[in-house]
Amino acid sequence: MTIANWIASAAALTLTIASVVAGQTKESVESETAPPKLLVLVYQRFSFDKGSDRDKWEIAAARACQKLAVPNSWIVLESVTGEPEMLSFDPFDSFAQLEKPLAEWGTIYATHPELGRLQAQINAALASQRTVIAVRRDDLSYRANRIDLSKARFLRVLEVRLHPGRENEFAEAFQKLSAAYEKTESDLPWVVYQVNLGMPSPTFLAFVPMKALGQNDDLLKRRESLHAAEGEAAERMQQIAREAYARTESNLYSINPEKSHVSKEFAAGDPEFWMPKPQVTAKPERKKSRNSKGTDIKPRK
Numbered sequence: 001m002t003i004a005n006w007i008a009s010a011a012a013l014t015l016t017i018a019s020v021v022a023g024q025t026k027e028s029v030e031s032e033t034a035p036p037k038l039l040v041l042v043y044q045r046f047s048f049d050k051g052s053d054r055d056k057w058e059i060a061a062a063r064a065c066q067k068l069a070v071p072n073s074w075i076v077l078e079s080v081t082g083e084p085e086m087l088s089f090d091p092f093d094s095f096a097q098l099e100k101p102l103a104e105w106g107t108i109y110a111t112h113p114e115l116g117r118l119q120a121q122i123n124a125a126l127a128s129q130r131t132v133i134a135v136r137r138d139d140l141s142y143r144a145n146r147i148d149l150s151k152a153r154f155l156r157v158l159e160v161r162l163h164p165g166r167e168n169e170f171a172e173a174f175q176k177l178s179a180a181y182e183k184t185e186s187d188l189p190w191v192v193y194q195v196n197l198g199m200p201s202p203t204f205l206a207f208v209p210m211k212a213l214g215q216n217d218d219l220l221k222r223r224e225s226l227h228a229a230e231g232e233a234a235e236r237m238q239q240i241a242r243e244a245y246a247r248t249e250s251n252l253y254s255i256n257p258e259k260s261h262v263s264k265e266f267a268a269g270d271p272e273f274w275m276p277k278p279q280v281t282a283k284p285e286r287k288k289s290r291n292s293k294g295t296d297i298k299p300r301k
Helices: 004-023 048-066 096-111 113-124 167-184 215-221 223-230 233-244
Strands: 038-046 074-079 086-092 126-142 154-162 190-197 203-210 245-261
Touching (some): 038 096, 048 113, 048 245, 096 113, 113 126, 126 203, 154 167, 167 233, 215 223, 223 233, 233 245
Antiparallel strands (some): 038 086, 038 126, 074 086, 126 190, 154 203, 154 245, 190 203
8 A cells, every 4th residue: 555545544444453363363474476465455546637746746755765664565556447546556464464554654754754745745636545455365366376476567457246145156156267277278377355344345356467468468369268168167157247246347557666665575576677777867068168279278277
């Protein structure tokens, strides 16, 4: 989540965390570039007339955070399809890990007023905002252990809202879909999250990281072979879609590294993208003054 929103949503999250942390188990931390176990998503829409200024403020805030010991990371996604919006993709290992940012951001703003001022300007440009927390579902994902988010440039996001009590049917459909992808040996993995807070329940989100837009062409080409791989399961999957799905929407987002803040370990997966070296503009060479005889005029000492 972008740094502004910890302060805005701290009160609501604190009440929720207290009741959930007790049920969490200790598990080993996974690779920095793997899909996180817990995902905080912040959907933001901004006033149209503040677009260029907002871009400058967000980039400046992200750069300021690179010089500070901030308590969390975020990846900024910008919509390519659907309504114009920004989606912040914030990785965590557990609800317990959320407590540290909630406790520390207030102090960071107080000790770095310029950063606080930038965040206030970003907040003032907001037209709407929604914060969502979702939990990874490995049993519904396809080769999620092969996903390296540091290599992604785009994300396809599928949102599926179900009718109440239809979670098991959704799980059945996605397990059958995953099995069909395995048969075709698709090299395009996806990861599924179940929304825990912030959206009508039950809602699931499927993320497909892409290195290039051309991978969408591969998806289109695989339709026939995928349908053949589904076999008899195809009819059952269509039945589940008709009866269990209340709403689906698929959109494409591009990743903006300048507005993102990731760890050094994450950025090491593709440093040229995440930590590009600033371009140095060469200073124009001063022309030497010449006198009427064509010789150089030396400056007075």
